[in-house]
Amino acid sequence: MRVLxxxxxxxxxxxxxxxxxxxxxxxxxxxxxxxxxxxxxHSLTTVHDAERMRQLTADxxxxxxxxxxxPQKAMLFRQSDIPEVTELAxxxxxxxxxxxxxxxxxxxxxxxxxxxxxxxxxxxxxLMAADILIYRSNLVPVGxxxxxxxxxxxxxxxxxxxxxxxxxxxxxxxxxNAAQVxxxxxxxxxxxxxxxxxxxxxxxxxxxxxxxxxKTDSTxxxxxxxxETCNVFALLKLMAEPAELEEWDSRYRKxxxxxxxxxxxxxxxxxxxxxxxxERRDKLATDPDYVEDILVTAAAKVRVMAEEVMHxxxxxxxxxxxxxxxx
Ligand code: ADP
Ligand code: TRP
Numbered sequence: 001m002r003v004l005x006x007x008x009x010x011x012x013x014x015x016x017x018x019x020x021x022x023x024x025x026x027x028x029x030x031x032x033x034x035x036x037x038x039x040x041x042h043s044l045t046t047v048h049d050a051e052r053m054r055q056l057t058a059d060x061x062x063x064x065x066x067x068x069x070x071p072q073k074a075m076l077f078r079q080s081d082i083p084e085v086t087e088l089a090x091x092x093x094x095x096x097x098x099x100x101x102x103x104x105x106x107x108x109x110x111x112x113x114x115x116x117x118x119x120x121x122x123x124x125x126x127l128m129a130a131d132i133l134i135y136r137s138n139l140v141p142v143g144x145x146x147x148x149x150x151x152x153x154x155x156x157x158x159x160x161x162x163x164x165x166x167x168x169x170x171x172x173x174x175x176x177n178a179a180q181v182x183x184x185x186x187x188x189x190x191x192x193x194x195x196x197x198x199x200x201x202x203x204x205x206x207x208x209x210x211x212x213x214x215k216t217d218s219t220x221x222x223x224x225x226x227x228e229t230c231n232v233f234a235l236l237k238l239m240a241e242p243a244e245l246e247e248w249d250s251r252y253r254k255x256x257x258x259x260x261x262x263x264x265x266x267x268x269x270x271x272x273x274x275x276x277x278x279e280r281r282d283k284l285a286t287d288p289d290y291v292e293d294i295l296v297t298a299a300a301k302v303r304v305m306a307e308e309v310m311h312x313x314x315x316x317x318x319x320x321x322x323x324x325x326x327x
Pocket of ligand 2: 006008039127128131132142146
């Protein structure tokens with residue numbers, strides 16, 4: 001089974017990204033062949049500043065490594081180190097109807113948020129499909145918002161194979177991340193565009209302050225509280241062990257517990273996981289050559305896979321003659 005996913009370097013990673021996506025990516029490195037890339041071509045749809053792009057890209061690499069990605073087990077590389085994906089995206093665009101792209105929720109949402117509708121933004125799902133199909137990936141762990149893109153990828157694989165009468169491209173399956181919606185400090189979906197995030201690599205002090213600021217209702221300490229509607233409990237649910245969670249559940253319902261105490265526990269649990277990761281990150285940041293080497297080595301390996309598939313793709317659509325083909 002080949003697992004693949006991409007993460008856009010478009011801002012600081014937050015707890016929603018971790019619980020919704022990264023945690024699962026890292027767990028999968030022990031089970032399957034795992035390929036993860038930093039989707040810098042994709043973030044070119046929103047980041048138009050070279051220095052910022054370089055910084056954000058380097059940050060994602062540091063974040064993943066600090067959070068436990070093991071370069072011996074999983075491949076971590078930059079999307080742009082495999083430029084063949086843009087060639088495949090073009091080829092896919094020639095067999096894909098415009099209507100399919102116009103129906104993409106994510107495109108419509110981004111335009112509604114005021115992001116200008118460049119051709120790149122519109123063609124984003126073509127590039128994403130190319131990312132997946134170029135490695136013949138089987139499983140794509142993503143958040144709910146990305147499932148439609150995987151379904152489009154399945155369609156595009158079918159269009160290509162049917163058009164050229166071949167079985168070159170392999171149909172991938174989405175795999176939904178466990179934590180579908182992590183709430184932010186205001187109770188809405190945690191997202192960098194809502195300014196409600198708990199960032200993974202802020203200082204301990206700043207993070208604690210952020211957690212203590214999670215919005216709760218004004219039920220007095222002595223009253224009983226409903227864990228189901230509480231933003232703090234929602235985070236405990238994602239971070240605490242089941243036995244501890246049960247205890248919190250009954251303390252909420254019994255009354256006599258203040259939200260401050262529950263928030264304090266979230267801050268502690270956060271620190272248990274991300275405190276050591278912060279230290280690893282600081283250490284890794286002092287050795288950019290080591291990190292660069294990991295990215296370049298992985299890219300060299302996956303590029304061989306991509307070239308094999310592109311060979312078959314070019315041959316299937318007559319871009320090379322069978323005689324000239326060199327494997
Ligand atoms: P943001 O909404 O902050 O811009 P992205 O869209 O870059 O985050 O998210 C990258 C991935 O992280 C998403 O595809 C999704 O899987 C996951 N993710 C982001 N926010 C959340 C959240 N609040 N809950 C669960 N998963 C999330
Ligand atoms: N669009 C994804 C996101 O915003 C990132 C991404 C790009 C991706 N290419 C991919 C994810 C291929 C999975 C597979 O989260």
